[in-house]
Amino acid sequence: MHSTNYVIMFVLALTSLVAIGLTTLREVTFDTAEMNKAIFNKREVIKAVADHIGLEPGQKVADLPNERVLEIFENDIKQIVLDMDGNEVDQNTVQKVYKGGLAEHIDMSKEKKKDEKDRLLPLYVYSKGGNTKYIVSVIGSGLWDEIWGNVAMESDLNTVVGASFDHKGETPGLGAEIKDNPVFAAKFRGKQIYGDGEIKLNVRKGGAKDATYDVDGISGATVTADGVTEMLQRGIAYYNPYFSKIKSSK
Amino acid sequence: MAETAVVEKKQAVSEPLFGKKEKKLITDPLGDNNPITIQVLGICSALAVTSLVVPSLVMSVAVVFVCAFSSLFTSLIRTKIPKQVRMIVMLVIIATLVTVVELMLKYLNYPIYKQLSVYIGLIITNCIVMGRLEAFAMANKPWRSFLDGVGNGLGYGVILVAIAVIREIFGKGTLFAGSAVEMKIIGASNEVTSYWINTAAESGIGSWFSWYSNNNLMVLPAAAMFIIGIMIWIQRSYRPHLVDIS
Numbered sequence: 001m002h003s004t005n006y007v008i009m010f011v012l013a014l015t016s017l018v019a020i021g022l023t024t025l026r027e028v029t030f031d032t033a034e035m036n037k038a039i040f041n042k043r044e045v046i047k048a049v050a051d052h053i054g055l056e057p058g059q060k061v062a063d064l065p066n067e068r069v070l071e072i073f074e075n076d077i078k079q080i081v082l083d084m085d086g087n088e089v090d091q092n093t094v095q096k097v098y099k100g101g102l103a104e105h106i107d108m109s110k111e112k113k114k115d116e117k118d119r120l121l122p123l124y125v126y127s128k129g130g131n132t133k134y135i136v137s138v139i140g141s142g143l144w145d146e147i148w149g150n151v152a153m154e155s156d157l158n159t160v161v162g163a164s165f166d167h168k169g170e171t172p173g174l175g176a177e178i179k180d181n182p183v184f185a186a187k188f189r190g191k192q193i194y195g196d197g198e199i200k201l202n203v204r205k206g207g208a209k210d211a212t213y214d215v216d217g218i219s220g221a222t223v224t225a226d227g228v229t230e231m232l233q234r235g236i237a238y239y240n241p242y243f244s245k246i247k248s249s250k
Numbered sequence: 251m252a253e254t255a256v257v258e259k260k261q262a263v264s265e266p267l268f269g270k271k272e273k274k275l276i277t278d279p280l281g282d283n284n285p286i287t288i289q290v291l292g293i294c295s296a297l298a299v300t301s302l303v304v305p306s307l308v309m310s311v312a313v314v315f316v317c318a319f320s321s322l323f324t325s326l327i328r329t330k331i332p333k334q335v336r337m338i339v340m341l342v343i344i345a346t347l348v349t350v351v352e353l354m355l356k357y358l359n360y361p362i363y364k365q366l367s368v369y370i371g372l373i374i375t376n377c378i379v380m381g382r383l384e385a386f387a388m389a390n391k392p393w394r395s396f397l398d399g400v401g402n403g404l405g406y407g408v409i410l411v412a413i414a415v416i417r418e419i420f421g422k423g424t425l426f427a428g429s430a431v432e433m434k435i436i437g438a439s440n441e442v443t444s445y446w447i448n449t450a451a452e453s454g455i456g457s458w459f460s461w462y463s464n465n466n467l468m469v470l471p472a473a474a475m476f477i478i479g480i481m482i483w484i485q486r487s488y489r490p491h492l493v494d495i496s
Contacts, residue, residue: 033357039360
């Protein structure tokens with residue numbers, strides 16, 4: 001049996017040693033890890049406009065080299081941050097909350113916890129050769145945890161050109177298919193978002209009925225699919241004030 | 251610390267580095283002393299991560315790493331660990347190694363980290379790691395503890411991957427989905443799975459049994475329970491001495 005003093009000293013020594021070691025490792029790997037994370041997020045945004053970035057046949061966004069991802073973001077994508085009234089927020093104001101101050105730096109999961117009227121919205125405008133696409137980011141809840149995604153639309157702000165989804169903890173093989181099975185996201189292509197002035201785009205259990213607005217659900221993942229519908233209808237509506245400004249200025 | 255190191259060095263001369271006993275430390279957990287099928291430990295993660303092969307493989311590698319090095323470190327300081335707090339000390343060592351795995355994954359391959367982040371954290375709660383530290387590393391020398399850790403990690407990994415192969419083939423009809431070598435094994439080429447069919451056609455592997463439709467039960471964790479049960483049954487029918495008569 002060791003004395004109490006020995007126990008306290010031992011635990012203190014061990015934990016300090018571990019703390020120093022882990023902190024050092026984190027510091028050393030931090031910059032690369034952050035860079036990896038930024039590229040990962042940028043890739044998710046690009047996935048939504050995968051059809052328009054000039055991929056070779058059979059090539060996937062996941063296979064694009066990191067430099068190319070950064071290049072597309074640098075040259076062809078304009079990042080805008082909006083408030084809930086549809087006004088653009090300048091970089092310095094955003095910088096007070098998010099380091100970097102661009103749309104890509106916005107933490108959607110933090111925004112979700114804010115009051116609806118105070119939220120910041122990232123908007124990516126992809127334009128190349130007179131071809132403009134708008135990419136919006138949405139976040140919602142699946143069965144177990146958060147789900148989020150990016151939806152790209154034509155310059156008519158109605159026709160979907162692509163989408164990408166991700167999740168925190170949906171069941172592999174069921175809810176996780178929104179990310180793992182590219183066919184799910186691909187089915188959003190060509191769908192219309194608005195009908196009679198409201199958002200009608202949705203994921204329908206048991207298969208699409210109205211080919212204009214409905215996307216086939218995933219069997220065994222009803223709650224996740226309903227989450228996607230709710231996320232899209234609420235999330236895209238946040239951008240309505242800005243979209244009506246664009247439309248009226250045209 | 252220095253004293254014990256000297257003593258160990260002296261004994262190490264008389265013991266072979268990789269003799270019969272050492273070999274047994276690796277092979278035993280793969281067969282007659284398997285952590286999952288015999289000791290019935292680590293079942294939680296064996297149910298949770300085995301719906302796909304790729305995450306199971308990464309999980310196995312991570313567990314081998316954590317198990318081996320936590321055994322090594324615990325064994326190195328085993329004479330210094332106060333008995334009253336040994337569990338907490340072991341937990342600190344395990345948690346540290348798991349954090350190292352997490353940081354390294356973030357650094358080396360962020361997409362895999364995103365895919366596995368929840369599961370990697372689960373290694374801390376894996377009873378096999380803690381069990382080996384308490385039962386073996388606290389009473390044995392570092393090198394043998396390290397081998398014991400590797401062996402038990404492998405014993406866990408082998409079963410994990412075996413379950414995952416069965417579940418992925420019958421649950422999704424694919425193998426290695428999500429990696430560069432993903433292939434479609436069985437199932438119809440309906441619209442939902444057409445992506446996998448296409449990739450399979452590209453890689454030159456056709457799809458067999460097109461009449462098969464995916465079994466959703468295999469996707470759910472309950473299927474792993476049945477598969478583990480069947481594995482235990484088969485193993486014990488061939489090895490009657492493993493059957494616990496009490």
